[in-house]
Amino acid sequence: MPVPLDSDRRIPRTLLRDGVYLRLRDAIVDGTLAPGEQLRDGELATWLGVSRTPVREALLRLGQVGLVQARPGRSTTVAPLEPAEIRDARSVVAAMHRLAVAESVARLTDDDLAAMRAANDRFAAALAAGDTEAALAADDEFHAVPVDVAGNAAAATVLDQYTPVLRRLERLRFSSDAGRASVDRHVALVDLCAARDTERAAEVAHETWHSLHDLPDISDEEAS
Known part of the structure; x- marks a missing residue:
């Protein structure tokens, strides 16, 4: 099939979201982000060169698997080895x-x-x-x-x-x-x-x- 003429060639949102999740997950696993370290979505977004939205989505997923702890109204931190x-x-x-x-x-x-x-x-x-x-x-x-x-x-x-x-x-x-x-x-x-x-x-x-x-x-x- 011919190459699409659509000029919007941005990476699909799902790929960006997954990429941010994997980067943060690996940073926690390899110790770059240490247990107990506070995670600020703005700082993480700047570090990864993305907006805050995929960072927030990634943090939610990381919380679901036990790598991140979120305290409503307080802070989000790297989970300790519980x-x-x-x-x-x-x-x-x-x-x-x-x-x-x-x-x-x-x-x-x-x-x-x-x-x-x-x-x-x-x-x-x-x-x-x-x-x-x-x-x-x-x-x-x-x-x-x-x-x-x-x-x-x-x-x-x-x-x-x-x-x-x-x-x-x-x-x-x-x-x-x-x-x-x-x-x-x-x-x-x-x-x-x-x-x-x-x-x-x-x-x-x-x-x-x-x-x-x-x-x-x-x-x-x-x-x-």
Whole structure:
């Protein structure tokens, strides 16, 4: 079809809104915006180069997933690492990964398994180097393989919503000795997937995420 003659080529509002949400979400997860920090929509809008409206919409969405706390008539702040919210998100994320692995084991190809092993190698190397950002990226790549192969859109949507809540906690895990155990769990998961042992592979996937409760006390980490 010919190129439309409409001169209005602005980015659709939905894309702008989602982009602002992702930028703010990532800034909270990586610590750029710290727990307890006050969030002023005007300052955030200036920082991101957008109007206040998509910022306000993004803050509402971030509040729904527990990354932001809004106090009517007072202030909006980055949410602290609340143990109860972490437990809730952990249970949901662990269950979705169990489901994704259960649905993908029979369909994982040799290339998929190789991609998981390669991601785990990068994950282990990043942990050894003390590179938390690279470790988080490699961990994302590892777990994305069975999620993508499963093709369960509902599970993927839930994971996209609640995994960021856990990412702040994972930063603590991957910067401590506790992160080393994840390498071994990843190896076990790939081996079980290769053996087409759906039940045990799904259980390891669940335990990999549910094991986040093994971390040191959250309040102690935030105070340090």
